[in-house]
Amino acid sequence: MRIIDHLIAGGFAGAESGRTGDVFDPNTGQVQATLRLGDKAALDAAVATAKAAQPGWAAINPQRRARVLFRFKELLEQNMQALAELLSAEHGKVIDDSKGDLLRGLEVVEFCCSIPHMLKGEYSQGAGPGIDVYSMRQPLGIGAGITPFNFPAMIPMWMFAPAIATGNAFILKPSERDPSVPNRLCELMLEAGLPDGILQVVHGDKEMVDAILDHPDIAAVSFVGSSDIAHYVYKRGVAAGKRVQAMGGAKNHGIIMPDADLDAAVSDLVGAAYGSAGERCMALPVVVPVGEETAERLREKLVAAIGTLRVGVSTDRDAQYGPVVTAAHKAKVEQWIQTGVDEGAELVVDGRGFSLQGHEQGFFIGPSLFDRVTPDMRAYQEEIFGPVLQIVRARDFEEALALPSQHQYGNGVALYTRNGHAAREFTQRVQVGMVGINVPIPVPVAYHSFGGWKRSSFGDHNQYGMEGIRFWTKTKLVTQRWPDGGASGDSAFIIPTMG
CATH class of the missing domain: 3.40.309.10 (Aldehyde Dehydrogenase; Chain A, domain 2)
Structure with a gap:
């Protein structure tokens, strides 16, 4: 029987919890693999690795981060057929539909290859006497994604591509029902040159979800699933001080x-x-x-x-x-x-x-x-x-x-x-x-963004596009003045103005 493990620190790691789950072949109804379910200890190991690796990744210039995504795109295209077959074997969707799943995720990766442009800030020269103001976008640190069974390739890429491109480390918790493709995507990212610890996969059920939502070193969580769980994820994550986007159900x-x-x-x-x-x-x-x-x-x-x-x-x-x-x-x-x-x-x-x-x-x-x-x-x-x-x-x-x-x-x-x-x-x-x-499934293209209203979405940011870039970054504003040698005098005690 095939065993599916976590992918932590660049290699597969067995879960210490002792708990497992069955992965079925929907075409036959038979169990085809055993998934090792993790707990807080497995998450702690992934977070520790991410925490050590993320500062170095954030310090790499955006062009070099984009090159890793370019290489990942090439590898995914080369492995498209095998990935589609693996996806269909666990999910049940037909092969062409699985390829569509992969391609819609790949489109977001392609969008994120332009990350050097999207991270440009704004600059105002002469905002006041000798004063310039500029902004920069910086990564949050460590992000996590909790993804559903129905798109085991597309939705993980919707999350990890912008998170990684913007300089974050990312921990993915995919569905227990079809976990093999998420693992394989992580392997291909490592093959593309991504440093160990920047993208990791942990497997689990509600115990792992709660561990992610409560972990103090995870700064942001992205979720897609049913509305009741989305609302739960949003409330618990926000209560723990995290930035959260949680996409729920639909009745289109x-x-x-x-x-x-x-x-x-x-x-x-x-x-x-x-x-x-x-x-x-x-x-x-x-x-x-x-x-x-x-x-x-x-x-x-x-x-x-x-x-x-x-x-x-x-x-x-x-x-x-x-x-x-x-x-x-x-x-x-x-x-x-x-x-x-x-x-x-x-x-x-x-x-x-x-x-x-x-x-x-x-x-x-x-x-x-x-x-x-x-x-x-x-x-x-x-x-x-x-x-x-x-x-x-x-x-x-x-x-x-x-x-x-x-x-x-x-x-x-x-x-x-x-x-x-x-x-x-x-x-x-x-x-x-x-x-x-006159379009039946109006999923926006990768350079726009995806998100519903009412109980279909909780949080202030949509998935991917510029909304995704904003979600995975924080804005820093700098107001600077280079003194010409004159003294400020009593004006130093007055709230600064730009007049």
């Missing part, structure tokens, strides 16, 4: 106006709702047709499109999506489907009971479609995180606009229309952090 809506290109919208909706088995925080699990005629036409086309979907093992080149990550998650999604039925929604397509020949023990769920879902239903209010699409009918534009705006989550939303005025009105008024117009 797709609004379909009567003038929308329905064929294009349906193609997008099916991919956004069922791709990666719906295990994306930017999935699109709710579709809101405006008007009964639009709803009936949309439903007919969705049922037809769902009927053509192919669910298969992650290595099946023809499969649109694979299994969910664990048996427990499969049971949770199926329970949410039953909850929707119990609450009175119409189950048009039932994905429960799906079985793949030869992989009967795998964690597969077929695509499900609900119609006549209403906002008072718990199955609408909560995140299902599975291959389930819900139709919520709206009478008009205002009702459609209100649904995502009033929902507890505010991560992403999409509007399908040919009307520029409607699109402009929608983007200005909707109370959601990321908006797509």
